[in-house]
Amino acid sequence: MIFKAKIEFTSNTYITEYGKIKGNAAIMLSNNGYLTDITPPSTVFGKDMYFIISTVETITIEIDSSIGRIEVNIGLEV
Template identity: 60%
Template sequence: MEDKYISPFLEALKNVIGQFGVTDIHFGKPERKETMHVDTDITAVLGLVGNVRGNVAYSMSSETAKKTVSAMMYGMPVEEIDSIARSAIGEMANMITGNAISSSLSLLLSGEKITFDITPPSIIFGKDIYFIISSIETVSVPVDTSIGRIEVNIGLEM
């Protein structure tokens, strides 16, 4: 997977969480790996099918998740990650991925009409989790923001 396929997801993340009022968004250095180890609490993962095929996972601590959900709900305090909060995190993953594909990624693949579907997000909680989200490779980018770190993991097959 080439680097140019990664930046649409990062730009989309910046756009989407920027709209919720999150600031100080800095992208870290991309890292390539086969297995992804997550030591934060929450991972939202969704799939893409079509002529872009793969999985994208967004990991964050529960503190960051609460702040994200709170920002999405205009500052309403969020005490725990309940079903509404989970739904909000899934929705955020949907928005970022949809945004990335429809805006920038389609330009990169110009000449080729992009047809794709985003599959429903799954939210995974737990500690010290080892993931494989792609049989080829996974590119993981840490993103530091005013509400904490969000790790973007991208495994596309193309």
């Protein structure tokens, strides 16, 4: 599933908000008895890059910003 949005973010704003979202989600899961393991955001620069990170199905969010396209992949492994 791919979501596309045209929102102007600075890179620092984006990384900060992403960290807050992950932290809040981890707290909510922990409060409901789930063990969570959060990885810090990764920043990779380049053109036409392709990574195989995991076999877990992810949701992809593409954000067009003033610094270029930012792609966020979110997966949940239970």
